């Protein structure tokens with residue numbers, strides 16, 4: 001397994017001139033044609049609360065593929081993350097090469113991993129500046145490559161689980177129905193909820209049943225043969241990591257007095273892309289209200305999950321990794337100059353995460 005930069009020597013960088021250049025994969029146009037170019041850039045000094053990381057590995061997640069096709073452009077432009085050309089990528093794992101003046105938690109040479117918010121200066125690069133609070137110390141026994149595939153997916157999954165009303169304290173004995181259970185978020189959610197004592201009913205294709213069982217699913221539903229709407233109204237919580245089309249049907253599977261539902265596949269960004277800010281937001285509010293009205297009696301939680309590098313979620317990720325639960329299968333490893341192949345792997349839904357090794 002390639003573990004580039006694992007032989008990193010911190011003395012090589014201490015006191016070195018930080019204006020030397022880095023390389024990054026520039027995504028050229030939001031046209032889905034996979035137009036990428038390698039660019040060189042001048043590395044900046046970290047702001048007081050930032051660290052610079054020499055990236056050893058960075059995942060290509062489904063969101064990167066969609067952003068490369070222009071998805072979310074209007075909303076993300078509001079935070080400077082929608083204007084092309086841009087560098088994609090949220091996840092990073094690597095070594096600290098420079099530390100901002102107010103950072104006390106990391107030193108040059110530390111092995112770190114984490115996720116940064118959506119930006120135009122993503123992690124598909126040799127070096128990236130991130131806020132120190134968005135980085136975690138990598139355990140010495142974990143390779144950086146496998147850690148790079150985790151943070152964005154884990155944090156989003158954790159926010160969804162919490163959004164549906166599930167916590168470590170209340171999860172034991174709860175029945176959770178999960179759509180998209182064999183994917184990255186689904187695998188991590190099944191592992192975490194099983195460890196918390198919940199029973200997970202996994203909706204997936206039969207070819208993915210083994211993956212779901214290994215993650216801890218207690219029951220399996222074949223999504224090619226059993227429509228979600230035919231399932232019983234008996235679940236304490238429902239999670240949608242698969243498709244917006246089934247969101248109402250999943251809500252219908254909640255029992256009266258259940259905890260709630262969260263979806264990561266809601267149409268908000270798409271609505272704003274298609275209809276503009278005002279009409280897109282109004283349509284999203286109306287779609288959300290329609291589903292809130294459909295919640296069974298006594299169910300309070302209904303959440304459209306959006307990734308953000310939440311501190312509590314990162315703390316949970318660190319524990320999850322320490323307990324040895326945290327890894328996702330890596331399906332493809334590519335250098336930056338072959339980024340198009342990594343994006344293609346993710347776009348086609350091939351097994352395992354794709355990671356870029358700068």
Ligand SMILES: NC(=O)c1ccc[n+]([C@@H]2O[C@H](COP(=O)([O-])OP(=O)(O)OC[C@H]3O[C@@H](n4cnc5c(N)ncnc54)[C@H](OP(=O)(O)O)[C@@H]3O)[C@@H](O)[C@H]2O)c1
Pocket residue numbers: 061062063152153156179180181182183184185186204205208223241242243264265266305306307349
């Ligand atoms: N809102 C946010 O901030 C946010 C953040 C992270 C992820 N997401 C989204 O959340 C979703 C899950 O992420 P992920 O990383 O877990 O993706 P993933 O690894 O691609 O997994 C998605 C899973 O859903 C299944 N699926 C997709 N469409 C389906 C359908 N129509 N019927 C049945 N199963 C279906 C897939 O099964 P097959 O492979 O068998 O089709 C796969 O197992 C993605 O759509 C991603 O873009 C949103």
